[in-house]
Amino acid sequence: MYADNKVRRNTVRDITKLKGERPVVSLTAYTAPMAAQLDQYVDFLLVGDSLAMVLYGMESTIGVSLDTMIEHTKAVMRGAQKAMVILDMPFGSFEQSKEQAFENASRALRETGCAAVKLEGGAAMAETIQFLVERNVPVMAHIGLRPQAVHVMGGYRTQGKNQEERAQMIEDAFAIQKAGAFSVVLEGVAEPLAAEITEKLDITTIGIGASPDCDGQILVVEDMLGYFPSNAKFVKRYAEVGQVIDQAVKQYADDVKSRIFPAPEHTYHAKK
Numbered sequence: 001m002y003a004d005n006k007v008r009r010n011t012v013r014d015i016t017k018l019k020g021e022r023p024v025v026s027l028t029a030y031t032a033p034m035a036a037q038l039d040q041y042v043d044f045l046l047v048g049d050s051l052a053m054v055l056y057g058m059e060s061t062i063g064v065s066l067d068t069m070i071e072h073t074k075a076v077m078r079g080a081q082k083a084m085v086i087l088d089m090p091f092g093s094f095e096q097s098k099e100q101a102f103e104n105a106s107r108a109l110r111e112t113g114c115a116a117v118k119l120e121g122g123a124a125m126a127e128t129i130q131f132l133v134e135r136n137v138p139v140m141a142h143i144g145l146r147p148q149a150v151h152v153m154g155g156y157r158t159q160g161k162n163q164e165e166r167a168q169m170i171e172d173a174f175a176i177q178k179a180g181a182f183s184v185v186l187e188g189v190a191e192p193l194a195a196e197i198t199e200k201l202d203i204t205t206i207g208i209g210a211s212p213d214c215d216g217q218i219l220v221v222e223d224m225l226g227y228f229p230s231n232a233k234f235v236k237r238y239a240e241v242g243q244v245i246d247q248a249v250k251q252y253a254d255d256v257k258s259r260i261f262p263a264p265e266h267t268y269h270a271k272k
């Protein structure tokens with residue numbers, strides 16, 4: 001507002017305008033330094049509840065609290081200047097009622113300064129989505145493979161493989177759009193369903209394991225950097241950061257044991 005040198009942050013409008021223009025680029029981020037590093041390359045950053053597994057070593061995303069999501073979103077907002085930032089509403093923070101969802105989503109926007117929330121669910125969450133959007137909370141929905149439904153699904157299973165699942169997903173997609181969501185994540189969706197949904201919807205589809213035919217793509221950044229042991233087929237490992245860290249730490253351990261580190265240039269000296 002005051003400084004001339006402040007970078008303008010992407011808005012929901014900037015993201016939705018891209019449909020039909022060029023694919024939307026996005027990644028997850030949980031921390032300030034990672035957000036700062038990704039900022040120049042992405043349109044938006046998602047503070048995903050996947051941080052439960054990636055950062056905290058939990059078995060699923062079920063155990064992460066809204067308080068934790070808010071602290072990480074604050075960190076990402078400090079690190080990124082240009083990317084729009086979206087907070088992923090955690091399990092239990094929005095499903096009970098539309099009032100509960102507004103209470104928690106409005107708190108997320110108020111306390112972090114982020115521009116939108118994401119929540120898992122299709123037609124079953126349409127009323128909630130409409131309630132939030134009417135009250136000025138922009139919503140990204142998330143259908144297909146919904147990790148918060150892991151105990152109902154009995155694992156992480158690709159969706160849209162049979163006609164019943166396909167019909168349900170198309171119904172979900174239209175319900176979300178009608179409710180006013182500006183975008184929807186399609187996760188773990190077998191071809192060619194995401195192409196059909198992307199073509200039929202006016203809102204922006206963001207794919208993860210949902211084919212190249214979506215309006216944009218997202219990945220968990222630690223997965224594509226080779227810093228989380230994911231076996232999911234949709235992950236392309238663009239780097240092997242885990243191996244880089246392993247080599248560095250092994251060298252450090254060897255250097256300490258052999259007194260090569262610290263060298264004179266790492267050592268303080270008293271005046272002569």
Ligand SMILES: Nc1nc(=O)c2c([nH]1)NC[C@@H]1CN(c3ccc(C(=O)N[C@@H](CCC(=O)O)C(=O)O)cc3)CN21
Binds near residue numbers: 158228231
């Ligand atoms: N680091 C990380 N990356 C993610 O993408 C991610 C998380 N964590 N945590 C929450 C969920 C869990 N996710 C997952 C986890 C595993 C598979 C997986 O192994 N899928 C099988 C499909 C098997 C089937 O279709 O039956 C695969 O082979 O890809 C998929 C999504 C996506 N989300």
Ligand SMILES: CC(C)C(=O)C(=O)O
Binds near residue numbers: 046050
């Ligand atoms: C992978 C994305 C879509 C997500 O929901 C997460 O990181 O939690």
Ligand SMILES: [Mg+2]
Binds near residue numbers: 049061088
């Ligand atoms: Mg998530």
